[in-house]
Amino acid sequence: LAAAGALGGASVLPETSAAEADRTRSPGGVRNFRRIATEEAFSTPEQMDAMAALGHSVWNSLDFVLWRALTDSKNPHSPLRDRLLDVDHERLRIMDELGVDMHVLSLTSPGVQMFDPDTATSLASVANDRLAEIIRQHPGRYAGLASFAPQDPERAAKEMDRAVNTLKLNGFIVNSHTGGEYLDEPKFWPIFEAAEALDAPLYIHPRCPPDDLARPFRDYRMESSTWGFQSETGLHAVRILVSGVLDRFPKLKIVLGHMGEGVPYFLWRIDYTYNAFRPAGQRMKLTPTEAFKRNFAITTSGVNSHAVLKYVIEVLGVENVMWAIDYPYQAAPGSVEFMNTAPVSDDDKEKLFHGNAERIFKIATT
Amino acid sequence: LAAAGALGGASVLPETSAAEADRTRSPGGVRNFRRIATEEAFSTPEQMDAMAALGHSVWNSLDFVLWRALTDSKNPHSPLRDRLLDVDHERLRIMDELGVDMHVLSLTSPGVQMFDPDTATSLASVANDRLAEIIRQHPGRYAGLASFAPQDPERAAKEMDRAVNTLKLNGFIVNSHTGGEYLDEPKFWPIFEAAEALDAPLYIHPRCPPDDLARPFRDYRMESSTWGFQSETGLHAVRILVSGVLDRFPKLKIVLGHMGEGVPYFLWRIDYTYNAFRPAGQRMKLTPTEAFKRNFAITTSGVNSHAVLKYVIEVLGVENVMWAIDYPYQAAPGSVEFMNTAPVSDDDKEKLFHGNAERIFKIATT
Numbered sequence: 001l002a003a004a005g006a007l008g009g010a011s012v013l014p015e016t017s018a019a020e021a022d023r024t025r026s027p028g029g030v031r032n033f034r035r036i037a038t039e040e041a042f043s044t045p046e047q048m049d050a051m052a053a054l055g056h057s058v059w060n061s062l063d064f065v066l067w068r069a070l071t072d073s074k075n076p077h078s079p080l081r082d083r084l085l086d087v088d089h090e091r092l093r094i095m096d097e098l099g100v101d102m103h104v105l106s107l108t109s110p111g112v113q114m115f116d117p118d119t120a121t122s123l124a125s126v127a128n129d130r131l132a133e134i135i136r137q138h139p140g141r142y143a144g145l146a147s148f149a150p151q152d153p154e155r156a157a158k159e160m161d162r163a164v165n166t167l168k169l170n171g172f173i174v175n176s177h178t179g180g181e182y183l184d185e186p187k188f189w190p191i192f193e194a195a196e197a198l199d200a201p202l203y204i205h206p207r208c209p210p211d212d213l214a215r216p217f218r219d220y221r222m223e224s225s226t227w228g229f230q231s232e233t234g235l236h237a238v239r240i241l242v243s244g245v246l247d248r249f250p251k252l253k254i255v256l257g258h259m260g261e262g263v264p265y266f267l268w269r270i271d272y273t274y275n276a277f278r279p280a281g282q283r284m285k286l287t288p289t290e291a292f293k294r295n296f297a298i299t300t301s302g303v304n305s306h307a308v309l310k311y312v313i314e315v316l317g318v319e320n321v322m323w324a325i326d327y328p329y330q331a332a333p334g335s336v337e338f339m340n341t342a343p344v345s346d347d348d349k350e351k352l353f354h355g356n357a358e359r360i361f362k363i364a365t366t
Numbered sequence: 367l368a369a370a371g372a373l374g375g376a377s378v379l380p381e382t383s384a385a386e387a388d389r390t391r392s393p394g395g396v397r398n399f400r401r402i403a404t405e406e407a408f409s410t411p412e413q414m415d416a417m418a419a420l421g422h423s424v425w426n427s428l429d430f431v432l433w434r435a436l437t438d439s440k441n442p443h444s445p446l447r448d449r450l451l452d453v454d455h456e457r458l459r460i461m462d463e464l465g466v467d468m469h470v471l472s473l474t475s476p477g478v479q480m481f482d483p484d485t486a487t488s489l490a491s492v493a494n495d496r497l498a499e500i501i502r503q504h505p506g507r508y509a510g511l512a513s514f515a516p517q518d519p520e521r522a523a524k525e526m527d528r529a530v531n532t533l534k535l536n537g538f539i540v541n542s543h544t545g546g547e548y549l550d551e552p553k554f555w556p557i558f559e560a561a562e563a564l565d566a567p568l569y570i571h572p573r574c575p576p577d578d579l580a581r582p583f584r585d586y587r588m589e590s591s592t593w594g595f596q597s598e599t600g601l602h603a604v605r606i607l608v609s610g611v612l613d614r615f616p617k618l619k620i621v622l623g624h625m626g627e628g629v630p631y632f633l634w635r636i637d638y639t640y641n642a643f644r645p646a647g648q649r650m651k652l653t654p655t656e657a658f659k660r661n662f663a664i665t666t667s668g669v670n671s672h673a674v675l676k677y678v679i680e681v682l683g684v685e686n687v688m689w690a691i692d693y694p695y696q697a698a699p700g701s702v703e704f705m706n707t708a709p710v711s712d713d714d715k716e717k718l719f720h721g722n723a724e725r726i727f728k729i730a731t732t
Contacts, residue, residue: 180581180582182582184585212578212581213579213581213582215546215578215579216546216548216579216601216605217601219550219605219609220605220608220609220610220644220645220648221608221643221644221645222604222605222608224639224643225635225638225639225643226604226608226636226639226640226643227600227601227604227632227636230628230632230635231597231600231601234593234597234628235582235593235597238588238592238593239582239585239586239588242586242588242592243585243586244586258635259631262596262600262628262631262632265625265628265631265674266593266596266628266669267671268669268670268671268674269591269596269624269668269669270592270593272591272668272670272696273590273591273592274592277587277590277591277592278586278587279586279587282586302635302638303632303634303635304634304638305633305634305681307677307680307681308631308634308677310677311673311674311676311677314673315671315673330638
């Protein structure tokens with residue numbers, strides 16, 4: 001989720017021609033890799049309605065500052081609502097034009113995490129049913145990450161089981177904090193336990209910083225992808241990384257978007273500090289860097305920088321990096337072009353465009 | 367300031383032999399670059415006493431959580447206090463052994479920023495007098511960044527003028543927020559105005575997040591270089607970058623430590639978001655990336671990673687990167703070895719080790 005071109009200045013949303021491209025041909029002469037985009041947002045009428053109902057309050061949570069801006073139907077520059085709800089028309093047309101085979105769909109941020117436990121649990125269940133149906137109706141074009149309500153960790157674990165074993169979804173999505181709390185806290189361990197037992201990855205997607213940490217992000221529209229998202233989600237990931245909880249769940253796989261939310265940049269410093277200054281009596285089995293490489297994978301969403309791509313491949317290994325667009329918040333053509341022209345071997349490009357996603361999300365190879 | 371090896375597990379502080387090295391020879395057979403370390407901490411008896419006095423309170427600011435740990439005289443593993451106060455003995459011996467010609471000294475974090483305006487202004491003035499005297503007593507071995515009290519911006523500007531024009535110091539140091547406020551706010555503009563007019567750089571060094579943002583950093587000793595420092599200081603830098611204030615002070619030079627506190631990693635994303643989602647009516651003359659390259663320089667303090675070094679050289683240009691140790695919080699041998707073995711040309715190494723520092727801090731070339 002990037003703070004999209006829905007408002008403000010020049011639109012950065014995809015410009016598409018009317019012509020339908022032949023999906024079997026290589027677009028623009030580029031080798032026709034299978035392209036699986038791994039952080040692609042959708043919404044449901046139920047999420048839209050529930051958020052709109054909450055939005056009539058005076059709650060000034062940063063997530064609402066952002067949500068109201070993005071989905072305001074009175075804003076003629078805001079096609080985002082329609083794009084989030086569409087999985088049958090424009091989305092597929094853009095995918096076809098750009099040679100994108102598959103979107104790994106996830107309920108858009110902040111998911112169900114602004115609701116009371118019962119409402120959130122119900123919304124997640126309905127969204128997961130819809131997601132499974134969308135995937136069924138479009139064979140080969142979609143995979144999906146299941147929502148759950150961290151507000152009720154025990155019921156969340158049950159829904160996670162249903163999502164994988166009944167609905168055959170490919171993993172889970174959570175939008176960073178829940179009520180200002182983070183998943184390293186023991187109350188949430190049933191969620192990690194379920195993800196590990198189900199051998200399915202948990203994508204920790206950004207949302208805006210919680211209310212009590214919001215103050216400095218209220219200026220200059222910093223609440224989302226300028227800095228609030230990476231500040232919030234990077235903090236979340238580092239808490240998990242240095243809490244020791246990964247010793248308890250060594251097979252847990254967490255996915256971070258946006259090139260790892262800044263954590264890969266600081267692994268050397270985190271290692272050094274942890275070695276010098278960890279809490280008395282704590283000693284993790286692995287260094288933070290080792291744990292990051294074992295337990296985390298990242299996607300390229302929202303950061304179409306070859307310099308960053310080269311960096312994360314060097315420090316994490318190409319196996320831990322997956323391509324993503326962040327549709328509809330990010331312009332799809334630029335994201336495809338970014339990876340088409342990446343300064344890596346075709347073998348690595350196969351891994352980045354689809355191989356790693358197939359392995360991590362258990363997507364059938366074609 | 368890294369959360370040093372003063373506590374916890376294995377010491378990471380420098381191990382030095384008794385033998386004095388001949389400073390004119392190349393240490394370890396490496397070409398004998400002039401080495402200017404640009405983020406090196408010192409303290410004054412007045413700062414130590416004033417912090418100790420405040421430390422008797424129940425104030426649980428994260429800066430005090432850290433300060434008490436680092437300087438607790440009852441902790442036998444804490445030689446940091448002595449190392450901060452020493453500029454005549456062990457510091458010079460370690461510099462000599464490693465072929466380090468010069469430390470650019472700055473009053474250790476959180477500087478004078480936890481005191482009332484009068485106390486802070488006075489402490490800064492005394493520290494600057496001491497710093498000028500230290501430099502005078504050790505020709506060629508030290509340069510210095512002046513402290514000031516952002517609590518009183520007008521008097522700060524006067525002290526900045528005195529520091530450059532009377533004391534001949536090389537720039538300024540500030541430790542991120544002051545009372546939870548950031549330098550982009552108009553009340554602080556006299557500080558930017560003075561720095562620009564004096565053509566002297568402002569080093570924005572980390573301190574811990576302010577009290578109202580502290581909560582998630584109270585676990586797992588995350589308050590300092592694990593994540594609190596970079597979270598706080600990165601936020602500060604991004605506020606400055608997207609506020610538009612750099613259009614007002616186009617010649618201001620800001621220095622960030624720790625490889626730019628994460629900001630360089632996210633420049634692509636910040637540009638994209640700013641273009642799509644900037645506040646209505648705001649349009650900066652430069653993109654955030656262009657402004658960062660014009661108005662900021664960074665140092666390598668606390669991040670001895672060749673992968674990060676290559677990245678920042680690629681995105682910022684080698685002219686914008688300076689070497690630093692972060693003595694006494696970071697082990698000096700590792701920091702010297704990091705740059706001795708950096709995968710860059712000798713020409714670039716000359717810039718990183720001293721050339722850029724000479725230009726930015728106006729240090730006389732030898």
